[in-house]
Amino acid sequence: PHPYFFDYHRKYRPLFTTGRCGAMRIMMADQGLEWEEIVVDFADWMKGDLKATCVFGQLPKLEDGGFALYQSNAILRHLGRNHDAYGKDGKEAALIDMMCDGVEDLRLKYAKMIYQEYDTGKDAYIKDLPNHLDKFEAVMAKNKTGFLVGDKPSFADYSLFEVLLNHLVLCSSCLDTFPSLKSFVDKMSARPKIKVFLDSDAYKKLPINGNGKQ
Known part of the structure; x- marks a missing residue:
């Protein structure tokens, strides 16, 4: 139903539990986009079926219709190109x-x-x-x-x-x-839209880092 979808596994790639996808979430919120976020259970990830479909064996993954993209900064650049957030020239x-x-x-x-x-x-x-x-x-x-x-x-x-x-x-x-x-x-x-997102339970419930340190 929404144009952007995330597959995101906190335990597998926990550099920033709010972070590797954090900037994407904030950017999409500010741009007024809607997305569905799919969190993959650790046990399911370890089965290897999903991992085998990932280009580099890693998440996050962004799906936009039939288009799939990996690597967090590549996803940010894609969003930037599509939503006038990549400079004027x-x-x-x-x-x-x-x-x-x-x-x-x-x-x-x-x-x-x-x-x-x-x-x-x-x-x-x-x-x-x-x-x-x-x-x-x-x-x-x-x-x-x-x-x-x-x-x-x-x-x-x-x-x-x-x-x-x-x-x-x-x-x-x-x-x-x-x-x-x-x-x-x-x-x-x-x-305004960032403030709403940062005040939301969806944002506040996320730990900052996967190991509990902050």
Whole structure:
């Protein structure tokens, strides 16, 4: 009944329980899209039948009619192309790709700490975090529109927003010295459809990470 469908397995690929699909959910909510999300039970996944149909043996998967797509950032780019969230021209699109890759670097650093080094590396990660956030602060401050590229949110903005929300749970003061990023989070959070989604039980019931750390 809805144009977008997710197959999403939290236990199998738990880099971000709200995250690998989190930016997609936020983006689709903001764009006014409806979707059906299918969560695959761990036991069913381990049977291997569904895994064998996945191009890289991984979820999430997006289905749009007869079109199937894997890899979270590829899905974000697909949504960006189809919903005017990929810049106004080729140069802006290239910059958005660059920012998306930068967000992915931060996402992976966070995931490594959460899943491999939480007990021994959390404090060091938080101490070093400004050295990563300052890059995004500089871009946001220079653009002066409240977004990473151009004058409206791109798929990279949705990805950065979702990652920053997770970091604010990790360290509530992490944006205190980054006024552009703090304003960005406030601005995105106040967008009416995003606000409704973030206030929904569907969003609140999701743990941030698959191992319970946050």
